[in-house]
Amino acid sequence: MKVRVLGCSGAIAKDCRTTSFLIDGEVLIDAGTGVGDLTLDEMRRIDHVLLTHSHLDHVAALPLMVDAIASQRTAPLQIHALAGTIDALKTHIFNNVIWPDFSRIPTPDAPFVRFSEVRVGQTLKLMDKLFEVLPAVHTVPAVGYAVTAGQGYWVFTGDTERNPAFWRRINQLHVAALVIETAFSNREKDLARRSLHLSPNALAEELDCIDKGKNYPIFITHTKPAETELIMAEIQRFDQTQPFGPNVTHDIRWLRAGQEFEL
Numbered sequence: 191m192k193v194r195v196l197g198c199s200g201a202i203a204k205d206c207r208t209t210s211f212l213i214d215g216e217v218l219i220d221a222g223t224g225v226g227d228l229t230l231d232e233m234r235r236i237d238h239v240l241l242t243h244s245h246l247d248h249v250a251a252l253p254l255m256v257d258a259i260a261s262q263r264t265a266p267l268q269i270h271a272l273a274g275t276i277d278a279l280k281t282h283i284f285n286n287v288i289w290p291d292f293s294r295i296p297t298p299d300a301p302f303v304r305f306s307e308v309r310v311g312q313t314l315k316l317m318d319k320l321f322e323v324l325p326a327v328h329t330v331p332a333v334g335y336a337v338t339a340g341q342g343y344w345v346f347t348g349d350t351e352r353n354p355a356f357w358r359r360i361n362q363l364h365v366a367a368l369v370i371e372t373a374f375s376n377r378e379k380d381l382a383r384r385s386l387h388l389s390p391n392a393l394a395e396e397l398d399c400i401d402k403g404k405n406y407p408i409f410i411t412h413t414k415p416a417e418t419e420l421i422m423a424e425i426q427r428f429d430q431t432q433p434f435g436p437n438v439t440h441d442i443r444w445l446r447a448g449q450e451f452e453l
Contacts, residue, residue: 191213191214191319191337191338191339191341191344191451191452191453192213192214192215192450192451192452192453193211193212193213193337193344193450193451193453194211194212194213194215194448194449194450195211195224195445195446195447195448195449195450196210196211196212196222196224196225196227196228196447197209197210197222197223197224197225197227197447198224198369198411198412198445198446198447199412199413199414199415199418199447200247200371200373200412200413200414200415201247201414201415202223202415203415205447206415206447207222207223207224207226207227207447208222208223208224208247208248208250209222209224209242209247209248209411209412210222210223210224210225210248210251211346211369212228212232212236213317213319213337214317214319214339215232215235215236216235216236216237216238216316216317217236217237217238217239217240217316217317217319217321218236218238218239218240219239219240219241219242219335219337219346220240220241220242220248220249221239221241221248221249221250221251221252221255222247222248222249222250222251223247223250223251224251224447225251225252225254225255226251226254227447228255230258230259230262233255233258233259234259234262234263236255236267237265237267237268237316237317238267238268238269238270238316238317239252239267239268239269239270240270240271240308240314240321240335241269241270241271241272241275242326242332242333242334242335242346242348242349243271243272243275243326243328243330243331243332243333243348243349244271244274244275244278244279244282244330244331245330245349248349249279249283252269252279252283253283253284253288253289253292256292256302256303257289257290257292260292260302260303261302263302266300266301266302266303266304267302267303267304268303268304268306269303269304269305269306270306270307270308270314271305271306271307271308272307272308272309272331272332272333273307273331274330274331275330275331275332276305276307278330279305280293280305284303293305308323308333309323310323310324310325310333311323318339319337319338319339320337320338320339321335321336321337322335322336322337322343322359323335324336324345324347324348324356324359324360325353325355325356325359326347326348326349326350326353326356327350327351327352327353327386328348328349328350328351328386329385329386332348332349332350333348334346334347334348334350334356335348336359336360336363336365338453339453341366341453342364342365342366342367342453343360343363343364343365343366344366344367344369344451344453345360345363345365345367345368345369346369347368347369347370347371348371349371349373349386349387349412350371350386350387350388351382351383351386351387351388351392352392352395352396353396354399357396357399357400361399361400361401361404365404365406366406366451366453367406367407367408367409367451367453368406368407368408368409369409369411369445370388370393370396370408370409370410370411371387371388371410371411371412372387372388372389372390372393372410372411372412372413372421372425373385373387373388373389373412373413373414374387374388374389374414374417374421375389375390375417375420375421375424376389376390376391376424377420378417379391379392387412389421390421390424390425391424393410393425397440400440405440405441406441407441407443408440408441408442408443409443409444409445410422410425410442410443410444410445411445422444425442
């Protein structure tokens with residue numbers, strides 16, 4: 191299984207693309223601005239989109255991608271999301287005001303897109319891979335995902351703050367790589383808490399929930415471009431301050447657009 195990072199920034203700037211991951215060229219997890227770097231042929235290969243939540247940085251490219259390739263597809267694009275996310279998309283984007291309602295175009299019986307509701311704890315089998323829907327704690331209904339083709343799980347938290355239920359579940363999995371958000375620096379920790387995102391101090395507390403003896407690479411995503419260097423510096427000081435407790439270390443790395451995971 192190959193996971194390609196199309197975008198992993200918390201906002202846009204030069205060379206910064208917002209959240210989107212491509213799984214084996216066929217499944218998108220989130221549809222942020224990183225989707226815009228795909229060719230038309232690459233977009234046409236995508237049959238499923240799994241959304242973590244409805245915020246613009248995670249769905250911005252979805253209506254534009256559908257418009258670009260829908261008429262060249264032979265089957266509807268399947269969009270999988272929580273009921274609240276689907277409602278938000280129908281109400282605020284695919285509403286014939288902001289964008290056409292592609293769930294009814296060209297006809298209600300043969301639309302360009304179909305929405306499919308997911309629930310936390312559900313596992314979807316798509317293209318010979320398993321996608322488990324994980325809990326997230328955010329300002330709108332939100333989830334994360336754990337994906338496997340049988341050789342360990344690639345896990346994405348989605349946008350979340352402190353999340354005990356998430357850790358209880360992934361401690362039961364054979365995790366090959368974890369992608370976790372840290373949107374704000376410690377100087378913005380109060381804003382992070384109010385907006386239900388992580389700061390480096392909160393990240394340290396969350397990583398303390400990993401069961402002892404488990405060690406896998408942890409990739410930091412969703413940083414705000416104006417704070418990226420500061421956030422990374424604060425995370426790199428973990429080794430000096432030992433916030434994880436005695437004799438506990440983590441393999442923390444930086445996620446970048448263009449990276450690929452082979453699992």
